[in-house]
Amino acid sequence: MNETTQPTIKKISNKERMKIPRHAMPEQEPLVRAKNFFEVPLGYTADMAMEEADRCLQCKDPKCIQGCPVNVKIPQFIFHVAMGNFELAANTLKETNALPAVCGRVCPQEEQCETVCVIGGKVEPVAIGRLERFVADWERASRKVSLPAIPRSSGKKIAVIGAGPAGLTCAGDLAKLGHSVTVFEALHKAGGVLVYGIPEFRLPKQIVEAEVQYLEKLGVKIQCNFVVGMTRTVDELMTEDGYDAVFIGTGAGLPYFMGLPGENLNGVYSANEFLTRMNLMKGFEFPNNADTPVPMAKHVAVIGGGNTAMDAARTALRLQWTEKVYIVYRRSLVEMPARKEEIHHGEQEGIEFLLLTNPTRFLGENGWLTGMECQKMELGEPDASGRRKPVPINGSEFVLTVESAIVATGNGSNPLINKTTPGLTANKYGNIIADESGKTSREGMWAGGDIVIGAATVIKAMGAGKKAAAAIHEYVTAKKK
Amino acid sequence: MLTVYPILEKNDLASKVYRYVIAAPDIVKKAKAGQFVILRLHEGGERIPITLADWDMQRGTVTLYVQAIGKTTTMMSMLKVGDFLTDVVGPFGLPSHVEKGKTFVAVGGGFGIAAIHPIVRANKLVGNKTISIIGARSKEMIIMEDEMRAISDEVRIATDDGSYGTKGFVTTILKSMLEHKEPVDVVLAIGPVIMMKAVSDLTKQYGVKTLVSLNPIMMDGTGMCGACRVIVGDTMQFACVDGPEFDGHAVDFNLLMARQKMYSPQEKISMEIFEKTCRTQEHRETAAW
Ligand SMILES: Cc1cc2nc3c(=O)[nH]c(=O)nc-3n(C[C@H](O)[C@H](O)[C@H](O)COP(=O)(O)OP(=O)(O)OC[C@H]3O[C@@H](n4cnc5c(N)ncnc54)[C@H](O)[C@@H]3O)c2cc1C
Ligand SMILES: Cc1cc2nc3c(=O)[nH]c(=O)nc-3n(C[C@H](O)[C@H](O)[C@H](O)COP(=O)(O)OP(=O)(O)OC[C@H]3O[C@@H](n4cnc5c(N)ncnc54)[C@H](O)[C@@H]3O)c2cc1C
Ligand code: SF4
Ligand code: SF4
Ligand code: FES
Numbered sequence: 043m044n045e046t047t048q049p050t051i052k053k054i055s056n057k058e059r060m061k062i063p064r065h066a067m068p069e070q071e072p073l074v075r076a077k078n079f080f081e082v083p084l085g086y087t088a089d090m091a092m093e094e095a096d097r098c099l100q101c102k103d104p105k106c107i108q109g110c111p112v113n114v115k116i117p118q119f120i121f122h123v124a125m126g127n128f129e130l131a132a133n134t135l136k137e138t139n140a141l142p143a144v145c146g147r148v149c150p151q152e153e154q155c156e157t158v159c160v161i162g163g164k165v166e167p168v169a170i171g172r173l174e175r176f177v178a179d180w181e182r183a184s185r186k187v188s189l190p191a192i193p194r195s196s197g198k199k200i201a202v203i204g205a206g207p208a209g210l211t212c213a214g215d216l217a218k219l220g221h222s223v224t225v226f227e228a229l230h231k232a233g234g235v236l237v238y239g240i241p242e243f244r245l246p247k248q249i250v251e252a253e254v255q256y257l258e259k260l261g262v263k264i265q266c267n268f269v270v271g272m273t274r275t276v277d278e279l280m281t282e283d284g285y286d287a288v289f290i291g292t293g294a295g296l297p298y299f300m301g302l303p304g305e306n307l308n309g310v311y312s313a314n315e316f317l318t319r320m321n322l323m324k325g326f327e328f329p330n331n332a333d334t335p336v337p338m339a340k341h342v343a344v345i346g347g348g349n350t351a352m353d354a355a356r357t358a359l360r361l362q363w364t365e366k367v368y369i370v371y372r373r374s375l376v377e378m379p380a381r382k383e384e385i386h387h388g389e390q391e392g393i394e395f396l397l398l399t400n401p402t403r404f405l406g407e408n409g410w411l412t413g414m415e416c417q418k419m420e421l422g423e424p425d426a427s428g429r430r431k432p433v434p435i436n437g438s439e440f441v442l443t444v445e446s447a448i449v450a451t452g453n454g455s456n457p458l459i460n461k462t463t464p465g466l467t468a469n470k471y472g473n474i475i476a477d478e479s480g481k482t483s484r485e486g487m488w489a490g491g492d493i494v495i496g497a498a499t500v501i502k503a504m505g506a507g508k509k510a511a512a513a514i515h516e517y518v519t520a521k522k523k
Numbered sequence: 524m525l526t527v528y529p530i531l532e533k534n535d536l537a538s539k540v541y542r543y544v545i546a547a548p549d550i551v552k553k554a555k556a557g558q559f560v561i562l563r564l565h566e567g568g569e570r571i572p573i574t575l576a577d578w579d580m581q582r583g584t585v586t587l588y589v590q591a592i593g594k595t596t597t598m599m600s601m602l603k604v605g606d607f608l609t610d611v612v613g614p615f616g617l618p619s620h621v622e623k624g625k626t627f628v629a630v631g632g633g634f635g636i637a638a639i640h641p642i643v644r645a646n647k648l649v650g651n652k653t654i655s656i657i658g659a660r661s662k663e664m665i666i667m668e669d670e671m672r673a674i675s676d677e678v679r680i681a682t683d684d685g686s687y688g689t690k691g692f693v694t695t696i697l698k699s700m701l702e703h704k705e706p707v708d709v710v711l712a713i714g715p716v717i718m719m720k721a722v723s724d725l726t727k728q729y730g731v732k733t734l735v736s737l738n739p740i741m742m743d744g745t746g747m748c749g750a751c752r753v754i755v756g757d758t759m760q761f762a763c764v765d766g767p768e769f770d771g772h773a774v775d776f777n778l779l780m781a782r783q784k785m786y787s788p789q790e791k792i793s794m795e796i797f798e799k800t801c802r803t804q805e806h807r808e809t810a811a812w
Contacts, residue, residue: 228612228743228745229743230563230570230609230610230612266610267610267611267612268549268612269612269613269615269744269745272553272613272614272615273549273550273552273553273612273613273614274549274552274553295745295746295747296746296747297747297748297749299749299752299759306752306754306759306778306782308781308782308784308785311749311750312748312749312750314747314748314749315742315748315749315750318742318743318747318748319742323569323570323742324567327567328789328793329789329792329793329796330796331567332567333567333568333569333594333595333793334569334570334742335786335789335790335793336789338788338789408781409781409782409784456745456746456747457746458745458746458764
């Protein structure tokens with residue numbers, strides 16, 4: 043295909059093209075899915091995908107590409123979909139995006155690629171994310187996963203710390219350039235938040251496993267059960283174990299608590315604990331196929347308004363003994379940082395949103411949580427973040443009866459690497475300081491993802507991994523042995 | 524790099540306490556007194572923390588003493604030499620704080636005897652006078668007596684029924700030492716929470732510095748989940764990364780005891796199902812004969 047000329051897919055005018063309605067995503071029925079852990083959206087069929095692809099105008103100046111943090115060649119891959127060339131579409135996607143099956147599902151497309159789609163101003167934007175998911179799923183299902191040609195071994199060894207999206211992407215790119223790459227992961231499974239945080243019904247773990255296996259086929263070694271800082275320090279990897287460069291992608295794994303009275307009562311969890319028990323440890327299969335217990339509460343309150351809060355709430359709802367789940371958020375729906383789609387799904391499934399509400403203390407009996415005292419809030423002047431600041435309404439306290447409360451008010455960065463790597467500079471929040479390419483204050487050490495920018499998104503972490511891989515390649519290639 | 528962790532030795536000691544020697548060469552390189560590992564027996568298994576009782580640099584092995592009390596530890600007690608653990612990771616936690624020129628008294632109960640072992644040794648190695656007080660219900664339940672004698676200047680034993688050593692608790696011995704003004708600079712207590720609390724309450728009266736190693740419920744061991752949070756003084760600490768060793772006079776033991784019961788109902792269900800399936804399996808095995 044000659045990409046400079048505008049390809050015609052179906053011989054129709056742009057005006058007609060824009061009349062095609064955005065194809066809805068088939069989904070499991072809300073009340074059915076609210077009690078199972080299967081994926082909620084079922085995915086497009088090939089026909090649906092081709093129809094949706096027909097909506098793309100194949101713009102000469104495709105704004106969508108700039109909206110994507112890794113600059114996926116969106117019109118090109120969509121063109122291949124419209125033509126029914128799914129294999130070509132998959133190859134195009136993979137040129138820039140190592141995890142399309144993941145991104146197609148969890149990217150906040152409505153804030154990235156789709157928000158700048160040219161037709162978006164007049165009609166609904168092209169469903170870029172859903173098409174991306176379709177192509178990746180098709181490739182996995184048809185087993186047409188093709189391996190790129192790998193150049194001869196460069197003789198350089200690179201250590202990647204953390205098997206989250208940042209680390210995995212960096213490892214894949216470096217392996218494709220012929221370097222010998224080992225990923226060190228503290229947990230017993232690779233994937234980072236993709237396996238311990240994001241639930242099965244939003245991102246089936248089998249997809250993450252397939253992506254990790256693909257990397258292994260590229261020659262990446264994945265060493266789980268290896269805590270850098272404890273099992274080995276970064277410096278030991280470089281000076282004793284002969285790694286030429288290191289990429290640090292350790293994520294934002296430090297839960298914040300609220301400092302409220304009663305937060306150590308049994309029944310109060312960090313979202314990290316609750317989600318890890320449920321996802322990584324498969325607690326929803328307790329006691330039959332998994333040994334890790336999960337809370338058995340009838341009434342659950344989740345505090346916070348981000349993706350983590352929505353995931354925790356929807357996960358809690360799916361446990362068979364849960365009757366009621368509340369989201370307790372101190373601002374209003376408009377300010378909620380969670381993806382609109384997740385909020386909508388949560389509402390459909392029956393989660394009750396207590397907005398402009400803030401917990402003031404946890405109440406308990408004999409060490410167990412029995413309720414949560416809350417206060418109503420109203421919106422005042424805009425604060426530093428530009429959002430209107432919630433202020434408490436005096437005398438509006440009320441008690442919510444809950445046996446379980448999940449605190450999802452944010453994560454900080456885990457200090458383990460900083461503490462054990464002298465000379466590696468971090469800011470006051472513990473985020474490692476790195477430049478555009480991920481280069482840190484220490485020679486030969488790069489960093490990227492949540493550990494650098496704070497809790498963000500999968501695609502941003504991947505973008506950082508990618509940039510660092512390019513810089514590391516340049517560095518080790520120039521470096522004399 | 525190993526991806527499975529074979530059991531090279533196993534001994535059935537006493538009162539459901541087993542000794543395991545496991546190949547874990549990566550961990551051995553960094554192991555220090557006071558640290559622990561987290562292990563998982565099989566896919567679907569729970570992550571459980573176990574203290575490093577000993578390690579062998581040459582063989583690349585760690586030695587663990589595990590008391591069978593619930594499903595995971597009971598399942599582990601059924602494993603044999605040659606079986607594999609799916610995951611062993613670590614070392615976790617800060618190494619024990621060893622000060623030179625002190626008379627160091629270590630108090631161990633239950634699996635706590637195994638846990639004080641490397642710490643007593645570390646104190647002995649820097650030239651401290653070491654006194655180990657170990658206790659159990661009765662004589663057959665005392666573990667590691669020879670190992671403790673090898674690294675302690677003195678070993679004192681307490682049994683509840685008086686079948687060996689002093690009749691009474693480990694605190695009975697410690698109390699008499701303090702009452703008789705025997706020199707004691709630092710006390711370390713590891714064992715059931717109730718014991719660590721009793722020791723701390725006692726030494727507080729005499730103003731003797733006391734360290735305890737806390738055993739809250741843990742999961743990741745890296746400070747990511749907050750399950751292991753404890754209150755020490757006025758601050759929340761994560762025992763897996765900030766501990767497990769803390770100042771016994773500042774620990775909120777009541778909170779720790781309450782939090783250890785977090786999953787009691789579920790643990791009971793888990794154990795019941797396990798025992799039932801075990802029994803049917805045993806039945807099948809005997810039936811086959
Ligand atoms: C519940 C939840 C839901 C989310 N939903 C979305 C969403 O829908 N869309 C979206 O785009 N983003 C979402 N995010 C954010 C997104 O998941 C993160 O921004 C992204 O995963 C960051 O990637 P990372 O590679 O930097 O770190 P992580 O994914 O956190 O991975 C870091 C890895 O490093 C390992 N590690 C840490 N320390 C060490 C060490 N010392 N040695 C060895 N290994 C170590 C960790 O165990 C982990 O596996 C969500 C986050 C959460 C928590
Ligand atoms: C730092 C540390 C070091 C330890 N060292 C040893 C040791 O050397 N030898 C030994 O026998 N035991 C040790 N323990 C205790 C051991 O981890 C528990 O006995 C084990 O997890 C029980 O699991 P279970 O499934 O057999 O029992 P369960 O029936 O599940 O639980 C029994 C009790 O064990 C505790 N427990 C349960 N799950 C966990 C968990 N994931 N983490 C911590 N505690 C839990 C709870 O208090 C619970 O009530 C240690 C604990 C900690 C935190
Ligand atoms: S990776 Fe994410 S932002 Fe980029 S095109 Fe795909 S869905 Fe859009
Ligand atoms: S901006 Fe929209 S219509 Fe234009 S190429 Fe991109 S996806 Fe297609
Ligand atoms: S065990 Fe998770 S933070 Fe300590």
